[in-house]
Amino acid sequence: MNAPSQPVAARTVVQGVQKMTPSEAFVETLVAQGVDTMFGIMGSAFMDAMDIFAPAGITLIPVVHEQGAGHMADGYARASGRHGVVIGQNGPGISNAVTAIAAAYWAHSPVVVITPETGTLTQGLGGFQEAHQLPMFQEFTKYQAHVNNNKRMAEFTARAFDRAILEMGPTQLNIPRDLFYGEITVEIPKPIRIERGAGGADALQAAADLIASAKNPVLISGGGVVMGEAFAEAIALAERIGCPVVNSYQHNDSFPASHPQWCGPLGYQGSKAGMRLISEADVVIALGTRLGPFGTLPQYGMDYWPKNAKLVQIDADAKMLGLVKKVDVPICGDAKAAAQALLALLAERKLACDATRAERAARIAKEKAAWEQELSDWTHERDAYSLDMIEEAKTEAPFSGGQWLHPRQVLRELEKAHPPHVMISTDIGNINSIAHSYLRFEEPRSFFAPMSFGNCGYALPTIIGAKKAAPHRPAISYAGDGAWGMSLSEIMTCVRHGIPVTSVVFHNRQWGAEKKNQVDFYNRRFVAGELDNQSFAGIARAMGAEAIVVDRLEDVGPALTKAIELQMNQGKTCVIEIMCTRELGDPFRRDALNKPVRLLDKYRDYV
Numbered sequence: 097m098n099a100p101s102q103p104v105a106a107r108t109v110v111q112g113v114q115k116m117t118p119s120e121a122f123v124e125t126l127v128a129q130g131v132d133t134m135f136g137i138m139g140s141a142f143m144d145a146m147d148i149f150a151p152a153g154i155t156l157i158p159v160v161h162e163q164g165a166g167h168m169a170d171g172y173a174r175a176s177g178r179h180g181v182v183i184g185q186n187g188p189g190i191s192n193a194v195t196a197i198a199a200a201y202w203a204h205s206p207v208v209v210i211t212p213e214t215g216t217l218t219q220g221l222g223g224f225q226e227a228h229q230l231p232m233f234q235e236f237t238k239y240q241a242h243v244n245n246n247k248r249m250a251e252f253t254a255r256a257f258d259r260a261i262l263e264m265g266p267t268q269l270n271i272p273r274d275l276f277y278g279e280i281t282v283e284i285p286k287p288i289r290i291e292r293g294a295g296g297a298d299a300l301q302a303a304a305d306l307i308a309s310a311k312n313p314v315l316i317s318g319g320g321v322v323m324g325e326a327f328a329e330a331i332a333l334a335e336r337i338g339c340p341v342v343n344s345y346q347h348n349d350s351f352p353a354s355h356p357q358w359c360g361p362l363g364y365q366g367s368k369a370g371m372r373l374i375s376e377a378d379v380v381i382a383l384g385t386r387l388g389p390f391g392t393l394p395q396y397g398m399d400y401w402p403k404n405a406k407l408v409q410i411d412a413d414a415k416m417l418g419l420v421k422k423v424d425v426p427i428c429g430d431a432k433a434a435a436q437a438l439l440a441l442l443a444e445r446k447l448a449c450d451a452t453r454a455e456r457a458a459r460i461a462k463e464k465a466a467w468e469q470e471l472s473d474w475t476h477e478r479d480a481y482s483l484d485m486i487e488e489a490k491t492e493a494p495f496s497g498g499q500w501l502h503p504r505q506v507l508r509e510l511e512k513a514h515p516p517h518v519m520i521s522t523d524i525g526n527i528n529s530i531a532h533s534y535l536r537f538e539e540p541r542s543f544f545a546p547m548s549f550g551n552c553g554y555a556l557p558t559i560i561g562a563k564k565a566a567p568h569r570p571a572i573s574y575a576g577d578g579a580w581g582m583s584l585s586e587i588m589t590c591v592r593h594g595i596p597v598t599s600v601v602f603h604n605r606q607w608g609a610e611k612k613n614q615v616d617f618y619n620r621r622f623v624a625g626e627l628d629n630q631s632f633a634g635i636a637r638a639m640g641a642e643a644i645v646v647d648r649l650e651d652v653g654p655a656l657t658k659a660i661e662l663q664m665n666q667g668k669t670c671v672i673e674i675m676c677t678r679e680l681g682d683p684f685r686r687d688a689l690n691k692p693v694r695l696l697d698k699y700r701d702y703v
Contacts, residue, residue: 107132107153113283118246119145119276123152124284125253131181133157133172133564134210135165139185141212141273157564157593160585162189164557166196166209167583171561173205175519175541175569177323179257180561183210186273187225194232195551197266201236202548204323206260208267209233215274229270238263246275247282254285262290264323264412292324292412294437295429303381303408303425304441310379310406311448312456313337316362317351318344318431320384320412322540326432330383331355333435336442338453339381340460342370345391346532346545350384353536356457359464362400363391365532365681369467371400373460378402382409384431386416388548396682410434471533476502481615482679494675498647503527503602503676507534509652510600515570515660518542519562523555523579526608530681531574541566553582559597560590570660571597577629578607584635590669591640597669598659601632604676612680617689621702636671647675 109128110116116124122145134156138146149156159165162184169180180200184190190211200207211233213219214226230240239259241252249271256269294300307313315337321330330350334341334357341351345363352358360367362374374380380402385391387409392401406424409417410431417426427434449456476486489500507527511534514520520535521544522528537543544562546554555573563571575583580601590597611625633643642662644655652674659670694700 109284113281115279115281117144117276118249118278118280119148121250121280121282121284122253122271122276123148123154125250125257126154126181127152128284129179129254129257129287131179134181134183135159135168135172135561136183137162137165137185137189139189139212141186142183142210142271142276144276156183157589157595159557159589162192163196163553164560164583164586164589166193166207167199167554167557168561168564169207170196170200170203170205171521171544171558172565173200173207173561174203174544175562176565177325177541178206178565179260180205180207181210182207183212185225186212186214186229187227189225190229191227191232194236196557197233198236199546199549199551199554200266204264204319205266206264208256208260208269209237210269210271213270213272216272217274219272230268233266233268236266237268238265239267240270241268242270243272243275246278247280249275249280250282250284254287258288262288292430292433294433295410295427299425299427300434300437300441303427304438304445306379306406306408306425307337307381307438307442308445308447311452312377313339313379313381313449314374314377315339315341316344316374316380316382316385316387317341317347318383318385319347319350320410320431321350322347324384324412324431325540326384326430326435327351327540329432329435329439333381333383333439336439337447338449338456340370340373340456342367342374344382344385345388346547347385347543348532348535349537349540349542352538354538357460359460360467361532363532364393364395365529366395367467367533368396368398368470369463371395371398372463375400375402377405379406379408382407383435384410384412386411386413387420389420390548392420471504471508475505477504477679477681479615479680481620485678489677494647495645498675500675500677501647501649501652502679503530503604505649506602506652506674506676507531509649510534510656511536513653513656514572518570518572519544519559519566521545521555521559521562521573523573523575524550524552524609525576525579526612526681527576527602527604527676528555528574528579529609552579555579556583556597556599557586559599560586560595563595563597570664572656572660573597573599574602575599576602576608577604577627577632580632584632585639587636587639587641587669587671594667595669596663596667598656598663598672599669600656600672600674602676603629603632603673604678605629606678608678608680612682613689615680617691631673633671633673642668642670643673644670645673645675
């Protein structure tokens with residue numbers, strides 16, 4: 097028999113010193129920090145606190161797997177700018193979330209992973225579900241709080257949440273399960289938030305002087321522009337300088353794609369227009385970006401990073417300054433505040449590049465038009481292996497009257513059909529990486545990619561979290577069939593809990609990114625790269641979702657439009673299964689492989 101529902105208390109925090117249980121102190125601190133949504137799987141380790149989530153106005157969304165919960169918390173944080181929270185049972189429950197917290201770490205997401213632990217009286221005895229939980233997350237958290245006394249429950253809880261915002265990354269709150277119980281006297285801490293500054297006055301002046309003297313400056317708009325709410329300021333700074341603007345790797349939403357100065361993303365499978373223009377820069381202004389190595393590697397045969405350009409780098413984390421690229425003017429500052437300060441310093445100054453503003457604008461337009469035309473004409477991959485696969489596909493139709501579709505043509509059609517205000521998450525892999533060239537956004541907090549950790553199974557749970565944070569926005573995930581297999585069970589979470597999303601699955605029957613390395617470096621000796629898949633549409637329907645199979649190019653756009661209508665107007669999740677050829681893009685890690693040299697006779701002649 098179900099217990100009678102209890103009224104939800106108003107979300108106010110008790111004031112002053114009060115007697116309460118540690119569970120109450122924990123929950124009251126969550127409320128003080130603004131937490132109303134958590135992701136995870138229930139467990140006895142924190143059940144005393146979980147019992148009072150509902151009257152505190154906190155919803156725990158149960159998931160299929162705790163890695164999914166961690167990614168949902170990441171997506172929630174990235175879409176909202178607020179904390180994402182994940183919780184699970186001690187031992188195997190929270191160890192399942194390690195991969196997701198690592199992804200959140202490289203996305204600088206303020207995710208708090210709450211890790212209930214074996215009780216204090218049995219630790220070290222090898223008890224049920226016992227593990228050393230702090231070392232698991234040590235590498236991927238900015239701060240780890242361990243509650244060593246129940247009287248300190250509120251203190252450590254508040255600090256974990258404060259530090260996630262202050263340090264711009266995940267934190268861990270580790271709580272032995274027996275410390276939720278008892279009676280304590282405590283005052284609930286108020287959240288600590290700081291106003292970030294623009295950076296040092298001397299550094300800002302030096303940057304303004306360098307920009308004023310530049311003849312061909314280029315602005316890189318990074319993730320710090322999104323996280324720092326600096327979208328308008330980045331636009332204003334770019335317009336003052338009249339320079340090309342490129343997005344840092346996997347931050348396509350850091351500058352509006354419709355703006356005439358936008359030139360697309362750098363990095364793997366990015367924009368040739370942006371790469372050509374930055375290659376000619378004499379000054380690069382890196383606004384809110386650490387300039388990660390994978391986002392500045394040569395691409396399309398172009399080593400485009402300008403060797404002699406001066407670099408102004410602005411990052412809120414001083415440790416990132418000059419870490420990857422030699423920096424001439426490092427500024428430790430908030431992207432928004434720094435952009436405002438530079439605008440003020442440049443407002444009345446004559447810039448060397450002012451004289452060529454019209455000429456540079458024309459050059460931007462020309463390079464962008466050439467790249468757009470190349471993308472439109474780039475209907476299929478042209479290497480020998482892909483051409484073989486295209487010919488093979490002509491002899492096998494996936495369905496009666498259907499055809500295997502070229503991934504690039506599919507991505508172009510999806511791009512055309514994207515609705516306004518769309519949010520998109522991408523998984524790791526061949527087609528998803530190629531999608532970087534086709535994903536364009538008009539507002540921040542719209543693009544969620546797995547960043548430097550690059551783990552599979554990221555896209556679907558992340559977009560679920562983003563949709564929960566922004567239910568008014570259309571939400572789409574992209575995944576290849578390999579990565580999809582790691583996360584597809586979270587479709588049940590969407591259906592069970594009314595979080596409708598649209599998931600696009602590229603069904604090409606292979607681990608494409610790694611397979612291309614076997615093509616280019618191992619003479620097409622394929623090992624463990626082939627995937628014999630069932631119908632993903634059929635699996636989706638079995639889980640209670642809608643599904644559409646697409647095997648004609650003209651159906652791609654209408655399928656996405658229908659799925660978005662189901663999502664936004666009917667509250668239904670839909671999986672779009674797109675039947676793609678096995679053609680492959682550029683190698684994913686050309687920088688990390690060499691042609692093999694074999695020393696043993698039994699392997700040396702193996703070709």
